[in-house]
Amino acid sequence: MAVFSQLNEARDLLFRERKAPAAEKSLGPLMKQAKSFSAEEQRALFELMGLALRAQGRFVEAAELYTQVHDYYQSGYCAMLQGKTQAMQQAWSRVLSQRQNHWCVSLYGLISGQLRTVPTIFQIRNHMESDIANLIAANRVEYLENYLNYVDFLTQVNLEAPKFAGRALMNAGWLDRAGKYLLQGQKALPNDPEIYFHLGQYSMASKHLKEARLMLNQCLLISPTYRPASDLLETLTDHSPETH
Known part of the structure; x- marks a missing residue:
């Protein structure tokens, strides 16, 4: 349990403070002791270090760590972010030999434009937004465009799908693409306060402050405690600069 408690500092650096190099540095001493840890402790350590490396674009190093602890989904994910289709397929085939309905089978279909499965509502909720963000960060534009082409289909399974897409695009600074999906999200779930909050964020980022106020007030009308x-x-x- 001591190892897990020591991982908390690195988690905070990586996820809260967005300081991947600092997180990697804090994990360094634990990595030197990794051979003395239990399999569970080693997996937790290697997976966290893998995320820290992946956040820095060091996909090869991250994949090697994941492979050492038999996390073939994440090693394949790193291959995907490098655009290495064969390595991705090899890793994910090992995952699918154990779990045929794993998210990776739908993810491969989404990024390749050959989706033949129907992912679950929870798979879309758990993976869609981070997948889009990761593809943007890795500059895998072709994969991203293929993925986004399925938003309408995914919305039939999970009505929040366009919101997830729009939020990921907005947070990545792709405002010219985000608005379309956020508006689709509003149409799909017109009583969802969160979509109006994100439309308010989007309008602020676009310097449309009157629209931002309208969206934020609509959010609070639906959920006064938001x-x-x-x-x-x-x-x-009222003195903020505004464009129309």
């Missing part, structure tokens, strides 16, 4: 919307609304002032 604190992120009220906090963001407070940052808007």
Whole structure:
């Protein structure tokens, strides 16, 4: 259990502070002791270090760590982010030999434009947004475009799918693409306060402050206790510059 508690500092650096190099550095001493850890402890350590390396674009190193602890989904994921189709397929075939309905079979279909499965509502919720963000970060534009072509289909399974896509694109700074999907999300779930919050964020980023106020107020009309919307609304002032 001591190892797991020591991983918390690196998790905070990686996920809260977005400081992947610092997280990698904090894990260094534990990596030197890894052979003395239990299989469970070693897997947790290697997977966290893999994420820290992946966040820095060091996919080959990350994949090697994942392979050592038999995490073939993540090693294949690193191959995907490098655009190495054969290595990705080899890794994921090992996953599918154990779990035929694993997300990787749908993910491969999405990025290749050859989707032949119907993912579950929970798979879409758990993976879609991070997949899009990771493809953008790795500049795998062809994979990304193939993935986005399936948003309408995925919406038939999970009505939040366009929201996930729009949020990922917006957070990556792709405002010119994000708006379309956020509006689709509003159409799919017109009573979802979160979509109006994101439309408010999008409008603010686009310098359309009147529209931002409208969206944030609509969010609060549906859910008066939605604190992120009220906090963001407070940052808007009547003297802020605005475009129409």
